[in-house]
Amino acid sequence: MRIIECNLPHTGPYTRRSKTTAVVLHHAEASSATVWDINSWHLKNGWNGIGYHYYIRKDGSVYRGRPDWALGSHAKGANDYSIGVCCEGAYMTETMPAAQLAAVKELLRDIMRNWGKLRLLRHKDVYSTDCPGARFPWAEVQEYEKEDDKMDEKTMREIARDETLKVLAEQRHKSVDEFTGRIHTELQALAATGTLKGKGGSEAYKGIDMTEDMARVLTLAKDYTDKVFDSE
Numbered sequence: 001m002r003i004i005e006c007n008l009p010h011t012g013p014y015t016r017r018s019k020t021t022a023v024v025l026h027h028a029e030a031s032s033a034t035v036w037d038i039n040s041w042h043l044k045n046g047w048n049g050i051g052y053h054y055y056i057r058k059d060g061s062v063y064r065g066r067p068d069w070a071l072g073s074h075a076k077g078a079n080d081y082s083i084g085v086c087c088e089g090a091y092m093t094e095t096m097p098a099a100q101l102a103a104v105k106e107l108l109r110d111i112m113r114n115w116g117k118l119r120l121l122r123h124k125d126v127y128s129t130d131c132p133g134a135r136f137p138w139a140e141v142q143e144y145e146k147e148d149d150k151m152d153e154k155t156m157r158e159i160a161r162d163e164t165l166k167v168l169a170e171q172r173h174k175s176v177d178e179f180t181g182r183i184h185t186e187l188q189a190l191a192a193t194g195t196l197k198g199k200g201g202s203e204a205y206k207g208i209d210m211t212e213d214m215a216r217v218l219t220l221a222k223d224y225t226d227k228v229f230d231s232e
């Protein structure tokens, strides 16, 4: 996944963490905060800049904090074996947006790919704190291995296909040349192979009859629309 590199200012060199066996999840306890806000707060604590390794905003964008090999400063007692991930938001009261939840899960899959299987912990599992908040979607996050993003993409593709079919169905007795883009190209090809017969004759493409031709188009619709959306 795309990690936004920001070269955040910090006060000195990082120490390498000796072992990595867990990921610890946090919330920012702030409804709205940039990674630069967090960095300046942590500098004011006298720390070596941001204490987390990753920061995820509500829109699902992911920022790098400390390099993931560096000793973090995010969970007292657990820093020497864990990677710290913080989510923008105040999850004692707020509800995590879907884009952020999807990003948390994708980042966890990425981290586990790089580091092997790590224990997944909340800050409150290792320290006396409410972090990451009572409304943090812990059950969903623990299901991070399920790639639900791809299912969403499939659903979107199906909706797009239905929309295309609707447009085609409404375009009755039109010339192929009245369609545009890839659909135009595909319809031209369908007319050339005789799948679209229109009113018959050698220039069928000039007056395709979608009520008659629709059945033929439907038989090819899946492959055809997959091609359309793969190419865009």
Ligand SMILES: [Zn+2]
Pocket (backbone or CB within 6 Å): 025, 026, 027, 074, 123, 129, 131, 132
């Ligand atoms: Zn925390």
